[in-house]
Amino acid sequence: MTDAIKTIDVAVFGAGRIGKIHAANLARQPGVRLKYVVDVNREAAAALAAEHGAQVADIDGAMGDATIGATVICSSTDTHADLIVKSAAQKKHVFCEKPVDLTLERARVCADAVQRAGVVCMIGFQRRFDPTFSALKARIDAGEIGTPEMLVVTSRDPGAPPVEYIRHSGGIFKDMLIHDFDIFRWILDDEADTLHATGSCLSDPTIADAGDIDSTAVTIRTKGGRLCQINTARRAAYGYDQRFEVLGSTGMLQAGNVRPTEVTAYSKTEVSTDVPEAFFLERYRAAYALEIAHFFDAVTRGKPVRTTVADGLKALELADAATRSWREGRVVKLGEAS
Amino acid sequence: MTDAIKTIDVAVFGAGRIGKIHAANLARQPGVRLKYVVDVNREAAAALAAEHGAQVADIDGAMGDATIGATVICSSTDTHADLIVKSAAQKKHVFCEKPVDLTLERARVCADAVQRAGVVCMIGFQRRFDPTFSALKARIDAGEIGTPEMLVVTSRDPGAPPVEYIRHSGGIFKDMLIHDFDIFRWILDDEADTLHATGSCLSDPTIADAGDIDSTAVTIRTKGGRLCQINTARRAAYGYDQRFEVLGSTGMLQAGNVRPTEVTAYSKTEVSTDVPEAFFLERYRAAYALEIAHFFDAVTRGKPVRTTVADGLKALELADAATRSWREGRVVKLGEAS
Amino acid sequence: MTDAIKTIDVAVFGAGRIGKIHAANLARQPGVRLKYVVDVNREAAAALAAEHGAQVADIDGAMGDATIGATVICSSTDTHADLIVKSAAQKKHVFCEKPVDLTLERARVCADAVQRAGVVCMIGFQRRFDPTFSALKARIDAGEIGTPEMLVVTSRDPGAPPVEYIRHSGGIFKDMLIHDFDIFRWILDDEADTLHATGSCLSDPTIADAGDIDSTAVTIRTKGGRLCQINTARRAAYGYDQRFEVLGSTGMLQAGNVRPTEVTAYSKTEVSTDVPEAFFLERYRAAYALEIAHFFDAVTRGKPVRTTVADGLKALELADAATRSWREGRVVKLGEAS
C-alpha cells in the first residue's frame, strides 16, 4: 500500500460520553489527528484533549483554523445545526450525531448548506455499522430471503434518562426512535406512505408531566405495501434490547442481542445466559469504531458515506409524523401538509 | 379416587382435519364415549365413526338423542351458530371451534342461547392450552415480570389456504387473527380501547382479488394504556411461526417456537437447527388434547371453562374493528357505533 | 389398507414404572391386546391389568397359554434371562428391558435360546427410538458429516437411586452406561478395540460402601481408530442430561436436551429457559411409544428389529470391560481373556 494518505486534522465538539468514544476512535485512524476539543465545560474539554494530545479551543477558534479538515459534532442537539452550517461555510467535512436538529426547517437548512459547500456530511446512525446489523443487511441485499416484506423492530432502553433530559429531547420519537426510523428505511429500502403511532407513559409519571411517553408502538406501511412495526420502551428491566427481524418472501433474518460472555449456567430451576450488553456504549462499541473509520475513509478517498444528511432528514420526517400521529390519535399520511 | 365418573355420550359435527383430532382426543378421555359422527360428507363421517366405534348420524338424529350430553362442533364456520343454538335447546354442553360466527349478531344469539340454557359452551381457542403459552401465562400471574405492559405477537402461517377458502373465511382478521386477539386479551388481561390495523397482499394477487390481504400489522392500546402489536403473514417460507413476548415492569417473557428435534448441525458455513413444527396440527397437538380434556373435566365436574363464548364474542369484536380499521385506513375506537 | 392384521395377545411381566409405560403403549397398537399382567406384587399386577382390561396371571399361566404371541419383560433384571428362555421355549416373541442379564454367560444362553427358537427378541434400548437421536443417526447415514470420527456422550441422572437398588444393579457400568455403550455402537457403527474407564464416588459415600461409583469417564478406541468419550454422573443438580455429539470429517452433529416448554425469561440478571425434562420417563416418552410400535410392527410383518439380543450382548461386553478397567486401573483390550 503505497497510498500516501494525507493527514486530516479534526476538531471534536462535545466532550461528553459520546464525544469521548468518537475521540478515542478517531485517534486510532491512520492519518487522522485530533487537534481540538471544544466544550462549554472547559474542564471536560481539557481532560479529553489531554488524553489524546490535543488542545482546547472555542468554536470560533476551531472553525477559524483552516488546517482543520473535518469536524465531529457530539455536543447537545440544539447546537448541531449551527455547527454544521459553520463547518460547511468553512469547507470542513462534518460528522454529526443524530438528530440533525429537532425541527425539519433547520435540518433542511443544514442539508442545503453542506450540499452547496460540497462537503461530506455524515449523520451518526451507528447502528448501520453494527457487525450483526450490517451482516444481516448484506444478506438481504444478496437475495437470501427474497423480497423483504415485513420488519419488526424491538428497541428498548434499560432505563429512562432524567426527566430534565427528556424535557429538551424533542420527545421520544425524535430522541429514541430516530434510530429505529433510520433502520426501517435502511432495511426495507423503501419509504413510508402512512404511519400510525401510539404510546403510553407506564414507567414514570414525571415523563407524562413533561408531555412525553415512555412506551410506543409504531406501524409504517410503505409505498411498496411493506409493513413495519416498531415497539419501544424507555425501561427494560433486563437491559438494553436491540433486535429486529425481517420476513422476506423466501425466508427470515433476525438480528439478536449481543451478550458479554458465552457462559451458560444450569441450576436446579433454570438454564441461564447473560443479559444483553448493558447499554449503547457497550452494545455498539464496534459500530462506533466502524462508523468513524467509514467517515474518514470516505473523506480521504472521496467515497460516499452510508448515512447522509438526507437520511437524517428522512428519519426526522418520520419522527415528526409519529409525534403527530400519537398526539392526534390518527393515521398520518407522509407528505401531507403538517 | 372413588369419584364415580358418569359416562358422557358425545356427537361430533364435522369429520375433517380438526374433527379427526378432537374425535381421537375425546376417545381417550375416561368416561367419554364418541357416539355419533355427523358430516355432510357421509363417507368421511363413516370412516371417522368406524375408527372409534361410533355411528353415523344426521344433525336431527344426533340432536334428538337425549343420551347425548355434549356436542363437539368442528364443521364449517357457517354452521356453528345453528348447531350451538340447537345444542343449547337440547341442553347439551357445547365445544365449538372458533370463530363462533362471522357476524357479531349471530354470535350474540349463540351466547344468549347457551346462557339461557345453562349449558357449558367452550370455544376452541386451543392456544391457551399450549404448554409453553400456559406456562408463560402462569408465570405472569405469579408476578414474575411485574405488571405486563407490552405484548408483541408474531403469527405466521407456512402458506395461504386456497383462495376459495379465503373467499368464505370472513377475511384474515376473523379467520386467522381471531386467535391472536384472544391471546391478546388473555395475556394482558385487559380490554382494547383503540385499535389500528393495516395490511397488504404480498404473496398472491388472487387473495387481493378476493378482497382480502395476506399480511397484517395491528396495534391495540388497552383501556389501561398497555400496548400490543400483532404481525401476521399467510406465508412464512420457513414454516409455522407462533411466538409472542411480554414486556413487564420487572422483566420479560418470551414464548418460542417448538422444534421437531433437538439436533444441531455444524457445517462449514453455519450452525443450524430444525425449522419449527410444520403447522397447527403439529404445533398444537398437545394443546388440542389438553383443551378437550379441560372441556370434559369442566362438564363432568361443573367447573368453569377457560375459553367461554364471551371470549369468542370479544375476539370477534376485535376482528370486526380490525377489518374496519384496515378498510377505512383509520384508528377505530372499540365500542363506537359501527 | 386392506391389510388384515392378525391380533396378537401379549403378557407383560412386571407392573412397575416401566411396565406401566409399556402396557399403555402396547394397548394403543392396532391388533395388539394386553391379556396378562404378571408381577410378584399381585396388587400392582391387578391394578395395571384392570386399567387395560387384562387379567392377572402367574408366570406359568402366562407362558403356558398358547394364544400369547409375545411377552414384554419389565421385571427385575435377575428375572430377565429366565423369562427370555421360557418365552423362547414357548415360541413367543420377546421384548425385554435392558440389560439382558448381569452376566455374559447367562446373556449368551438367552441369545442362543431365541436364535434356536426363531423368535424375535428385542432389547429395550429405547434411546435409539428417540426422535432427536434417530434423526441425528439418519443424518449421519445420509452422509451429512462425512465419516464420523469422534463421539462425546454426556449422560447424567438427576439423582442416585437408593443404595439398596445400587447394591443389586450390577454396578454403574451395567446399570447406567449400558445405554451409552449401545449409543456408541449404534452411532459410530464400529466395535471397540480398547477401553479405558475410571470413576469416583463423589455424591454419596454409601455408594462407595456398596462397592460402586457415581461418576465415570470412559474412553473407547474402535477397531477403525475412531474415538469415543463418555462422561456420566448419577447426580446432576439440574436434572436429566442426555446429550451427545459426533464430529465427522465434514461437519458435526449434536443431540441436545429436550425442554418441557419454550419459555424464555429475561430478568435483571439473566436470560433463562427451562431445565431439561426431569428424568427418563419424561425425556423418552416418545421413544418408549416408538420402540413398542417398532417391536409389534416387526413381529407382525416379519421385519428385523433395530435392537437385537446381539446388541444387548455387545453392550454388556463393554460394561464388563469397563468394570474391569476401572477396578484394575488399566486399559482393557476387548476380547482379551477375562
Next chain:
Amino acid sequence: MTDAIKTIDVAVFGAGRIGKIHAANLARQPGVRLKYVVDVNREAAAALAAEHGAQVADIDGAMGDATIGATVICSSTDTHADLIVKSAAQKKHVFCEKPVDLTLERARVCADAVQRAGVVCMIGFQRRFDPTFSALKARIDAGEIGTPEMLVVTSRDPGAPPVEYIRHSGGIFKDMLIHDFDIFRWILDDEADTLHATGSCLSDPTIADAGDIDSTAVTIRTKGGRLCQINTARRAAYGYDQRFEVLGSTGMLQAGNVRPTEVTAYSKTEVSTDVPEAFFLERYRAAYALEIAHFFDAVTRGKPVRTTVADGLKALELADAATRSWREGRVVKLGEAS
C-alpha cells in the same frame, strides 16, 4: 489518578502472527513503550518495528540494553528457554508464549533462572483471560455450582498446520493440548493423579508419517477424585471449537463458542446462525489484549501474575504424561519415574 506510572521499555522477540498481536496490544498500554523488535527475519522485524515506531535489534543488542525492563518472547519454541534465561540474567521481566520448552529439563532450568533472578515470568496461557472463560471461573470460585467435580473440554482446530510444523511441534499433546492441560488445572484447582490418553490420525496420513496424531481423547483423574475428559481434533470442518463445561455438586457451567454476529436465518429447511470465530487470533482477540495488560499491570504494580512459569511446567508434565500414555497404551501415574 496521581499514580506516576513509570514507563517500561520492551523488546519483542518474534515478529510473526502472535508477535504482531502482542506488539499491538502492548503499544496500547499506558506507560509501556515498544523499543525493539527482534526476529531472524529482518524484514519482518523491520515492518513490525516501523508500525509501532520501534527499532530493529538483534538478541544481544536487546538483551544488553539496560533500559529494557521486560521482554516479550513470541519466537519459535526452541528459542524460548534461551531467551528466558538471558532475560532473567539481565533482570528483565519476561512474558513468554507457551510452551516454556519441549523438554521438562530445560523448562525447569528456566523456572530456576527466573526464580533466582526474582523477575516476573508469565506464560502466555491467554485462555485464562478470555472473558467467557474467566467469568465462568469467577462463578465457580463464588460457589455457584458447589464443588466442581467433572470437566469436559472440547478443543478443536479448524485445520492441521503444515506437516513441517508438526514435525517440530513436540507432538499434539505439547503443541495443542498444553492449553487444555492448563485449563484443567485452573478450572478444577486440583492436580492430576492418573492420566490416560489415546488418539488416532484421521485427517491426514502425513501426520502419522511424522509420528504424530490429529485426534486425541484424554482422561485425567485428580488427587481429589475429580474427573476430566478432553477431546481434541486438528480439523473441525466448521471452524475453531473451544468449549468446556464443569459439572459441580449443585449445578453446571458451560463456556460456549463466540460467534462473529448474532444473525439468525430461517430458510425452508433450517434455522441457522454463524459458525464460531475462525481461529485463535479471532476467538481470543480480547484475551490477548487482557493478558498483556495483566502482565504489565503485574510488573508495574508488583502483583503476582495469573499464569506463572510453574503453571507452564505443570502443563508440560501433563503433556509428557499424555504422550507416554498414548505411546505405551497404558494409564500413567503422574510423578512415576519416566
